[in-house]
Amino acid sequence: MTRAAEPTFWGYLGCKLESASEEEVVVTLDTEPHHMNMMGIVHGGVLSSLMDNAMGIAVMLQRPGESTVTSNLNVHFVKPARGGRLYVTAHIVHQTHRSVTTESRITNERGELVALSTGSFRVR
Numbered sequence: 001m002t003r004a005a006e007p008t009f010w011g012y013l014g015c016k017l018e019s020a021s022e023e024e025v026v027v028t029l030d031t032e033p034h035h036m037n038m039m040g041i042v043h044g045g046v047l048s049s050l051m052d053n054a055m056g057i058a059v060m061l062q063r064p065g066e067s068t069v070t071s072n073l074n075v076h077f078v079k080p081a082r083g084g085r086l087y088v089t090a091h092i093v094h095q096t097h098r099s100v101t102t103e104s105r106i107t108n109e110r111g112e113l114v115a116l117s118t119g120s121f122r123v124r
Contacts, residue, residue: 013046015053018087022061027054027088031081042081042114047106048073051117054090055102059121062092062100071099072120084109098123 005011013035018026029035029050037043052073059068090104100121106114 009049010053013049013053015050017057020057020061023091025054025058025061025088025090027057027090029086029088031083031086036083040082042083042086044075044077047077047081047086047115048075048117050086050088050106051075051090051104051115052119054088055104055117055119056121058090058092058102059100062095063123067124068100068121069124070119071122073117074119075115075117077115078113079108079115081106081108081114086114093118 014029014032016028018028027050031042035042035046052070056070087107088104090102092100093103094101100123102119102121103117105116108114
């Protein structure tokens with residue numbers, strides 16, 4: 001899966017799949033200067049993309065062979081990420097025949113909560 005994702009936005013961001021099971025997905029990102037905004041913190045779009053990617057993998061593992069797309073993404077930015085390694089965990093909250101609801105969290109190297117999100121995915 002990660003080999004196929006390498007030439008996509010996933011690879012451009014620098015995401016690394018640390019672990020993946022039907023219960024939880026863990027993705028990391030070692031932040032670089034291009035991940036920062038002009039205030040010197042990780043750009044909110046990077047954080048949102050990380051969570052969307054991790055939740056998307058959780059959905060793909062639950063629904064193999066089915067085509068799914070993000071239909072809604074709610075993000076709460078809790079604490080600025082100033083660099084270093086970020087850890088994203090994601091899991092499924094609920095699913096029906098046509099939709100999957102997920103949740104994810106980003107923590108920094110000190111284990112502090114940086115952002116959290118919920119996402120809805122439509123099964124096509």
